[in-house]
Amino acid sequence: MNSHYLTRREFLAATALAPFIPQTNAPPNIVFIMADDLGYADVSCYGRRDYTTPNIDRIAAEGMRFTQAYANSPVCTASRTALITGRYQYRLPVGLEEPLAANSRRDVGLPPEHPTLPSLLKRAGYGTTLIGKWHLGWLPDFSPLKSGYDHFWGFRGGGLDYFTHKSGPANTDSDDLWDGDVKIHQSGYLTDLIGDRAISAINDYAKARQAFFISLHFNAPHWPWEAPGDEAESQRIRALAHYDGGSLETYARMVRQMDLQIGRVLQALEVAGIATNTVVIFTSDNGGERFSDTWPFTGKKMELLEGGLRIPAIVRWPAHVRGGSTTEQVAISMDWLPTLLEIAGGKADPAYPPDGISLVRTVTENTPAVRRKLYWRFKANKQRAIRDGDMKWLEIDGNTFLFNVVSEPLERANLKNRLPDVYRRLVADYADWEATMLPEDPRSNTGSFYGSEYADHYGNKRK
16 A cells, blocks of 8 residues: 655645636536425435435535525525526516416516526527426516527426426316427426436537536425325325425435436436536525425525525536535525626626626635625515624514524524624614615515414414
8 A cells, every 4th residue: 555645735736626717619518407495404415314315415526515505585486586687686576576476467577688697698609498497477478488598398387296287276277387488298207307308408409519508497396295106196186285295205205306317417418428518506496395404404495594595505517626525605596697607708797787706716716715795585574684704684573683603503592682783783784785675565475384384383373
């Protein structure tokens, strides 16, 4: 056995990554994988204990894992608005929907004229495809094809049955599966169909030698709680917003099936010979729901507690991102637009400057974390929050708190009386920021979980 110990200089030379240089002659492909309502610890590389996710874990083993990644909102439409625009969702009426309801006014949606991540990448020469969930507005006024995507295969609403592909009661004609702007009927478990379509898109782009951006937005593990083989459960359920179904075992099978499809996508990239020049990102749209593991945080979807906002976020980019690395850099959904534009050699529209920051240096050089100041608002229960450094001010239904979410992530020790100057400063900073955003719309949809639904929310009553 070689007993020679590497010097620091030898170690750095042996493990050096290629410096970040935009590949103008061969721009990197991008596969952006987003789960739906996946909690921070719902994959095994973030701590899930009762099942494993080997393919998602592989992305982390071959890339960088963020330990302080946030969603822009604890619910899907608002968070997806921020992701696709790179800006706080509160700048647009659609971003005030928590989430966008099927019976919303037809003039609510992502404006086709607004620059988006796919439209800006398209300007940079990329082919763009959305596979899976949209939830940013309905036809005829709004569509992925009107907002920068060349191709769309998936669904427009917030959730749909995994077998019938209906978005409402099972006895109504509410099919919500589309190929472009044409409604289609296709049998199969939705997670598998999404995986099949992603592999087909990868192969098509590879054959055409076209740089591509694929938004791969699974609906898993969003309700209804149906795993592969649960057709009988699908028939039993008469409406998607049910509360008598699901289990930890069902949830595990749903997540593992999504992980399986992600493994097939990674394999397709390898078979096509383009894995080395493809950025793969895995994350969630918001924090977890009823069967999620959000440890070490409390709270869930639709809440500004850390459990409703903290999400897994992993980046793999061979030869640029060191495998098995982690970062404590605070990141948020709207950071991905400036990050991916920099990687692709694209530019933001100067009329719509991003609120997010580029994370390129973080992922390629593992630079020291920079301090961030981030803001959230949620209409249900009058929730407000700001994080500045390690400190977080939070208001829920008139109750106010000051937490150090790094040293005390459970958000139990209220420091507002111990640190009154910090408390007052964050309150003032939040008020200054909120004055620059759209006010809450009394007509906008919002939601929460109540004591009639969850026993652990016994004090939360509908108003």
